[in-house]
Amino acid sequence: MECGALPSQSHFASCSNKQHSSNSIHVASPASNVTRESADIDWDNLGFGFMPTDYMYVMKCSHGENFSEGQLQRFGNIELSPSAGILNYGQGLFEGLKAYRKHDGNILLFRPEENAKRLRMGAERMCMPSPTVEQFVEAVRDIVLANEKWIPPPGKGSLYIRPLLMGSGAVLGLAPAPEYTFLIYVSPVGNYFKEGLAPINLVVETEMHRATPGGTGGVLKAQSAAKAKGYSDVLYLDSVHKRYLEEVSSCNVFVVKGNVISTPAIKGTILPGITRKSIIDVARSQGFQVEERMVTVDELLDADEVFCTGTAVVISPVGSITYVGKRVSYGSSGVGLVSQRLYSALTRLQMGLTEDTMDWILELK
Incomplete structure (x- = not known):
């Protein structure tokens, strides 16, 4: 089924119409929309902190329906109703995985299907629809390739990938939200602990x-x-x-x-x-x-x-x-x-x- 329309009180500031926004990029071939130069970063001193990149991935769905087509959008702030399910009742969850760059230029993901399965398990407990394993993995692939220039060189770190699933629709009483958003953003990262591989x-x-x-x-x-x-x-x-x-x-x-x-x-x-x-x-x-x-x-x-x-x-x-x-x-x-x-x-x-x-x-x- 097609994803539900985005309510006017809960939308992304950079893209209020998912079909016609000039900031949207169809995910069929994200590589054609992205430059291949490396980001201007001091890779040798990269820490574990958030760094804005070029694109995020967004897919929406109404309650009782299934997730369908998603899109790459320019990275930016999102706008939610004060009554959104995620804000009022904590109806949301997140995942975390990484992409690595090889010396030959190849880009690797480590067991993304396991993250997809865990997301679906958590979503079921919280009465949320969730992307299929195939949709999840494809979305991760698209967002990584779209932000390829932010992937650290081999041995310098990784591209941290943060998928979010949240009740973005407005709800007042305790109930599942009427709309859900699956969003992925990424950030280049170094070591989580400043000690690195040290005790x-x-x-x-x-x-x-x-x-x-x-x-x-x-x-x-x-x-x-x-x-x-x-x-x-x-x-x-x-x-x-x-x-x-x-x-x-x-x-x-x-x-x-x-x-x-x-x-x-x-x-x-x-x-x-x-x-x-x-x-x-x-x-x-x-x-x-x-x-x-x-x-x-x-x-x-x-x-x-x-x-x-x-x-x-x-x-x-x-x-x-x-x-x-x-x-x-x-x-x-x-x-x-x-x-x-x-x-x-x-x-x-x-x-x-x-x-x-x-x-x-x-x-x-």
């Missing part, structure tokens, strides 16, 4: 939680307080027993003991990370025993190594954990051997430096 220092939060009572709004507060004290980030515990590991603010966590790598099992409050899933497969292929289960703080403090995984960080080795005032350090020579080994294996695969035996890489050109 980070975490503090275990014992009062606030990422999910359930004491969570959500408290997460930003806990993270800000931790960084003010010199920590890189916060590691959260479960909200019931307060002794089992959950996640770092934006990363999954892994604990290494001998040849065994343990990570908290997915049980509703832990993000089913795609990097997490990939690291588990890579580790098992290298002969490690990987366990997905409840992991206690005591095991954390007694570990040989600890590391975090996520789209933004890929892998971040943990140099120390501080728990109720006690600091435990891991290793004395920087990055742990297991962290280094898994980081190298995954990033070389993502950047096209090794053979893709997992069939995880999508080449765009």
Whole structure:
């Protein structure tokens, strides 16, 4: 079915008519509308922060219908009704993935279909229509090629891709919004943690939680307080027993003991990370025993190594954990051997430096 018309009170400032706007670009051949020069950026000092690029991708749909044709538009601010579902009832979600440039000029995506599947799973729980896996992957392809000049050179970073799905239609009572917007924007990025592939220092939060009572709004507060004290980030515990590991603010966590790598099992409050899933497969292929289960703080403090995984960080080795005032350090020579080994294996695969035996890489050109 065709997507619903865009209501006058909820529209994109740069394109109020999706069929006739001079700022719209049909997605059939985005490459023909884009120049190929490299962006004027100091790639060697690229951090992890938002940087406006040339184009964003927009696709709209009315409640009860299916997403259809989307378009590339010039990047710009969006305009929403104060009564939009995303603003009033939080009816929205986001994804995150990256594009990498190879030395031969090819552009690679890492498992975009997994992001599409996770988006659809989340949308179903929030009573939102969502793009098909094929629509999602094609939209990501279009937005990456349209912003090709913003992709860092090999080894200098990546193009971070942020798909959003939100209830953009106006609604007053608690109900699904009458209209939905699927939007993708991109930004060139360097390392998420300023340390790069160097040990980070975490503090275990014992009062606030990422999910359930004491969570959500408290997460930003806990993270800000931790960084003010010199920590890189916060590691959260479960909200019931307060002794089992959950996640770092934006990363999954892994604990290494001998040849065994343990990570908290997915049980509703832990993000089913795609990097997490990939690291588990890579580790098992290298002969490690990987366990997905409840992991206690005591095991954390007694570990040989600890590391975090996520789209933004890929892998971040943990140099120390501080728990109720006690600091435990891991290793004395920087990055742990297991962290280094898994980081190298995954990033070389993502950047096209090794053979893709997992069939995880999508080449765009």
